[in-house]
Amino acid sequence: MKILVADDSKAMRMIVIRNLKSAGFSDATFSEAENGKQGLDSVKADKPDLILSDWNMPEMNGLEFCQAVTAEGIDVTFGFVTSESTADMRSLAEEAGAKFLIAKPFTPQAFQEAISLAVGS
Amino acid sequence: MLLSDEDLFTIGEGVWTSIADGFFEQAAPEDTKFEGKVVSAFVQITGDWEGVVSIRCSRALSETIASSMFALEPAELTDEEIYDAVGEIANMIGGGVKGIAEGENTLTIPVVAEGDEHVATVPGTTTENSVVAKVGNEPMLLQVSTRSSAAS
Numbered sequence: 001m002k003i004l005v006a007d008d009s010k011a012m013r014m015i016v017i018r019n020l021k022s023a024g025f026s027d028a029t030f031s032e033a034e035n036g037k038q039g040l041d042s043v044k045a046d047k048p049d050l051i052l053s054d055w056n057m058p059e060m061n062g063l064e065f066c067q068a069v070t071a072e073g074i075d076v077t078f079g080f081v082t083s084e085s086t087a088d089m090r091s092l093a094e095e096a097g098a099k100f101l102i103a104k105p106f107t108p109q110a111f112q113e114a115i116s117l118a119v120g121s
Numbered sequence: 122m123l124l125s126d127e128d129l130f131t132i133g134e135g136v137w138t139s140i141a142d143g144f145f146e147q148a149a150p151e152d153t154k155f156e157g158k159v160v161s162a163f164v165q166i167t168g169d170w171e172g173v174v175s176i177r178c179s180r181a182l183s184e185t186i187a188s189s190m191f192a193l194e195p196a197e198l199t200d201e202e203i204y205d206a207v208g209e210i211a212n213m214i215g216g217g218v219k220g221i222a223e224g225e226n227t228l229t230i231p232v233v234a235e236g237d238e239h240v241a242t243v244p245g246t247t248t249e250n251s252v253v254a255k256v257g258n259e260p261m262l263l264q265v266s267t268r269s270s271a272a273s
Contacts, residue, residue, distance in 0.1 A: 009205050009208070009209055010191070010202065010205055011187070011190055011191075011202070011205040011206040011208070011209040012209050012212075014190045014191060015139065015140050015190070015209060015213075018139075018140065018190075019139055056230070083212060083213075083215070083216045083219070083228045084227065084228065086225055103216060103220070104212065104213045104216035105132070105135055105136045105139060105213040105214070105216050105217045106139060107135070107138075107139055108139070
C-alpha cells in the first residue's frame with residue numbers, strides 16, 4: 001500500500017507515519033508532501049492508494065488539494081488529519097470527496113478504524 | 122474550570138503515547154526545575170471558550186523529543202525541527218483541550234519561544250491548570266489558562 005502524508009509540519013508528518021505504522025500499516029510505502037501543490041504532484045507521479053492531509057497548509061490547502069484530486073478523477077482514498085473538526089469542515093470535506101476526518105489528538109486506533117471504514121466502503 | 126489537572130495530565134499522556142516511546146509520569150510541582158535553556162510552546166483557543174494551552178521544557182528534552190521523532194542525532198537537528206516538534210506537542214494537547222470545550226472553537230497555530238528561564242504569558246488570562254510530567258529524567262510543564270471573561 002502506498003500512503004502519501006501531506007502536512008507543512010515535518011514533525012506532524014513523522015507523528016502521522018508513526019501512528020499509521022502502529023495501526024498495522026508498517027509495510028506501507030510512505031511519501032510526504034509539505035503542501036497541497038506538492039501533494040498533487042506526488043499523487044500524479046506516485047499514484048498512492050491513500051492520502052492523509054492536513055487542512056491548513058501554505059500554497060494549496062488541504063481542501064483545495066482534495067478538490068483538485070477529485071476534479072482530476074484520481075482514484076484514491078482521501079482523508080484529513082487536522083486540529084479543526086467542525087461540522088462545517090466535515091461537510092466541506094465530504095463534498096470535496098474526502099472519506100474521513102481524523103481530529104488531533106489521535107490514536108493508532110483512530111487511523112485503523114477510519115481507514116478500514118473508508119477502504120471497505 | 123474547563124478541566125481538572127488530572128484531565129490535562131491524561132490528555133498529555135495520550136499525546137505523548139502517540140508521538141514517542143518512554144514514560145510520561147506525573148511529578149510534583151517542585152520538580153519544575155529546568156536545566157539550561159528553556160523552550161515553551163503555546164496554542165490559543167478562540168471562540169465560545171477562550172484560553173491558552175502551553176507546554177514548557179528544557180532545550181535538552183526538546184532535543185531528545187525531536188531526535189526520536191526525526192530519527193536524527195541531537196547534533197544533526199536544526200532549531201526549526203526542534204521547535205516544530207515541541208510546537209506540535211502543544212498543538213495536539215491544545216486539540217485535546219479544545220475537544221472538551223463546548224461550542225465552536227478554533228485552535229491557532231503554535232508559537233514557540235526559547236531562551237533562559239523566562240516569563241511567557243498571554244495578558245488577560247488566568248492559569249487554571251498546571252501539571253508537571255516527568256519525561257525520562259526531565260520535567261515538562263503543561264498549563265491551561267483561561268481568558269478572564271471565560272473563567273468560571
